[in-house]
Amino acid sequence: MSMNNKLDQLYRSVIMDHYKSPRNKGVLEDNNITVDMNNPTCGDVIHLTLQVEDGVVKDARFEGEGCSISMSSASMMTQLVKGKTVEEALHYADNFSKMMLGEDVDDDVDFDDAEALSGVAKFPARIKCATLAWKAMEQGVQQK
Template sequence: MSSLDDLYRRVIMDHYQKPRNKGEFGDEALTVNMNNPTCGDRIQLQMKVEDGKVTEARFTGEGCSISMSSASMMTEAITGMDVDRALKTAELFSRMMKGEATEDEIEEADLGDIEALQGVSKFPARIKCATLAWKAMEKGLRE
């Protein structure tokens, strides 16, 4: 195992053990519920969108370390983004999970902790785990 793989594992476990933005909004928020029937992961994503910008995002749910870490990373990443950029980031993330995104695209997007999930592309069965929260975000922002 390379030191980079070890670092990525630590980042993923940190988000899993200490998730960011976990919880629910007490007031109205855009809410999307999704699940991955293949492995039992489920998520409720809530977002507040004002003036075309995601001002806050939170999630609840249960699942594997990949799905919950990805949700934590995603909520951190999209908070403060305009809706179009959030959707473009989701599209890039999906391509990264399929191994279709170039290193230049990933570097240019400055994905931060999200890059730690790049290795998931080597495990096709886990891609749905990593993309669950992202699919929920896309569904909510497109509706």
């Protein structure tokens, strides 16, 4: 098995792990930011709640329905932005969009598990699936 095939297989297993065992699934109560978005092209739906205090994303939760790409991306995104400043979260979102378009990302960005979604760039129809949660987060943190 070639190195590329091994990497693709590893990335698929990371994506399926987040899909089958999503992190931060649920809804935050009280006066938190709520964003609902959908991808009409394929039917992905996300309900994102964020707790932002003093310019920091204290917590992030999501619920939704969709393909493995969109739901695992939401899981990965919520893990990445928790504890980040709004500016850092937006920086991650901007770089995630670049990664989805096959562009170079900034050296200071460590996507952790979300790196597994880099292969989506080869499938333009799936880019909206991968970026849905990130677009919801961008919209949400800009409300605060």
